[in-house]
Amino acid sequence: MGVPFAFLHAADLHLDSPFRGLTRVPPAVRERLKESTFASFQRLALLARREKVDFVVLAGDLYDAADRSLRAQLRMQRTLAELAEDGIRTFVVHGNHDPANGWQAKLEWPKLVHFFGSGEVEAVPAYRRDGELAAYVYGISYPEANVTDNLAARYRARPGAPFHLAVLHANVDGSAGHDDYAPCKLAELASGDFQYWALGHIHDRRVLNEYPHVVYPGNIQGRSVRETGPKGAYVVRVDEAGRIEMAFRDTADVLWSEKTVSIEGAEREQDLKARLLEAIEQARGEADHRPVVLRIRVEGRGALHDRLQRETAAAEWLEELREWCGSPEERDDWVWADSLVIRTRAPASEDGREDEDGFLGVLARAGREAAADPERSRELLDGALEQVRRHPKLREWSAARSAEEREELIGRAVELAAWLLRDREER
Incomplete structure (x- = not known):
C-alpha cells in the first residue's frame, strides 16, 4: 500500500514562441500572443498551488528553441522558484525543442527543481509535502534535437517506492503529423512496471491507456489554428491503493478557434452575414472572457457558391469580419479574425446537366x-x-x-x- 498524493502533469510549454505567419495583426493582438505562453505558464503555477499538488512534472519542450531566449529562462526560473517557496517540487525533462546541447544561461535553480540529465535514465524520489515518500520519478532529457533511439526501452523500475512515474518526451506508435523522435510502442509502455507515463511531444490531449496510464496532456497554449480549443494540464490524484483520478485543467491565455459556416439554404449575402456573426459570438462565448484567434471555413452547397468564387471574395469577407469583431484595443475578450477560407460547392444539379x-x-x-x-x-x-x-x-x-x-x-x-x-x- 502507498500513500495518497497529487501531482500536475504538463508538457510542451514552448515559452516565448514567436507565433509566425499572422498577417496584419493589430498591436494588441501581437502583444497578447507574444505574452500568451508566459501567461499560460503562470496559470499553470497558480493551478498547482490551488490544487495543492505535491509535485509537478514537465515532459519536455519547455522552450521553443534549442537556443532558448534569456527571457524564457528567467521566467522559468522565477515561476519554479515560486512553486518551490510553496514546497512544490518540479521534475523536468528536455525534448527536441530544448535539448541539453542548446544554449543555457548560467542560473541558480531552487533545490526543489530537478532537471533530468541526458546520459541515462535517472530515478529520483518524490515526496509529499509532509515529507513521506510518494513515488519514484524517472526521466531522461534529449542530448540533442534529433533523437531517434527508443528511450523508453531504457526505463527500468527500481524497488523501494509504492508508485513509479516515468516522464518521457516521445512519439508513441508513430503518431501521424509529428516528428518521430524517441519512437516507442504503446504495448511496451503498458506492459512495464510503471503506473503512469507522463508524456510530452504531441500537442493534442490524449489518454492512450489506463492502468497503467499513458498520457499526453497536450500543450498549455495553442500556437496556431491547428491547435484549437482548451489547452492545459492534468491534475492527477493517486490514492493509497494506487487508483488514479485525472482532471484536465485549461490554462490557455488565448484560444484558437475554427468555425464552419454553411451556405446551404442561404439565398442572399445578408443570410451569410448573419451566420458569420453568429459564429463570431459563438467563439467569443466559448472562450470564457479570453481573447480568440478565429479562422472561419465557409463550405456547403448553395446559391451563393458562384458569387463566392470571385478572386477577391474571401479577402472582402475577411475585412468585413474584422470590422464586425471590433477593435482588439477596446476590449480584453477580443476576437481576431485571422483567416476566412471558402470551400463551397455549387448546388446539386436539378436539371440533369x-x-x-x-x-x-x-x-x-x-x-x-x-x-x-x-x-x-x-x-x-x-x-x-x-x-x-x-x-x-x-x-x-x-x-x-x-x-x-x-x-x-x-x-x-x-x-x-x-x-x-x-x-x-x-x-
Whole structure:
C-alpha cells in the first residue's frame, strides 16, 4: 500500500514562441500572443498551488528553441522558484525543442527543481509535502534535437517506492503529423512496471491507456489554428491503493478557434452575414472572457457558391469580419479574425446537366469516378502537380494527402472548372 498524493502533469510549454505567419495583426493582438505562453505558464503555477499538488512534472519542450531566449529562462526560473517557496517540487525533462546541447544561461535553480540529465535514465524520489515518500520519478532529457533511439526501452523500475512515474518526451506508435523522435510502442509502455507515463511531444490531449496510464496532456497554449480549443494540464490524484483520478485543467491565455459556416439554404449575402456573426459570438462565448484567434471555413452547397468564387471574395469577407469583431484595443475578450477560407460547392444539379453528354457532364462524372477510386485519385493529383512536384516540400505535401483530402481536392477542382466555364458562357 502507498500513500495518497497529487501531482500536475504538463508538457510542451514552448515559452516565448514567436507565433509566425499572422498577417496584419493589430498591436494588441501581437502583444497578447507574444505574452500568451508566459501567461499560460503562470496559470499553470497558480493551478498547482490551488490544487495543492505535491509535485509537478514537465515532459519536455519547455522552450521553443534549442537556443532558448534569456527571457524564457528567467521566467522559468522565477515561476519554479515560486512553486518551490510553496514546497512544490518540479521534475523536468528536455525534448527536441530544448535539448541539453542548446544554449543555457548560467542560473541558480531552487533545490526543489530537478532537471533530468541526458546520459541515462535517472530515478529520483518524490515526496509529499509532509515529507513521506510518494513515488519514484524517472526521466531522461534529449542530448540533442534529433533523437531517434527508443528511450523508453531504457526505463527500468527500481524497488523501494509504492508508485513509479516515468516522464518521457516521445512519439508513441508513430503518431501521424509529428516528428518521430524517441519512437516507442504503446504495448511496451503498458506492459512495464510503471503506473503512469507522463508524456510530452504531441500537442493534442490524449489518454492512450489506463492502468497503467499513458498520457499526453497536450500543450498549455495553442500556437496556431491547428491547435484549437482548451489547452492545459492534468491534475492527477493517486490514492493509497494506487487508483488514479485525472482532471484536465485549461490554462490557455488565448484560444484558437475554427468555425464552419454553411451556405446551404442561404439565398442572399445578408443570410451569410448573419451566420458569420453568429459564429463570431459563438467563439467569443466559448472562450470564457479570453481573447480568440478565429479562422472561419465557409463550405456547403448553395446559391451563393458562384458569387463566392470571385478572386477577391474571401479577402472582402475577411475585412468585413474584422470590422464586425471590433477593435482588439477596446476590449480584453477580443476576437481576431485571422483567416476566412471558402470551400463551397455549387448546388446539386436539378436539371440533369451533370448527366448530359456535354463537357460539363463528362467533367463531373470523371471527377466523381476519380474521387471514389483512391489509386485513380492519387494518379490524377500527381499528374496535375507533375511540374510543381519537382520541389521537395511540395512532393512531400502531395504524398501525405489522405484519400479524403484527395477527394476534396478533386471535387474542388471540378467545381472551379465548371464555374469558370459557366462564367465564360455568361459573359
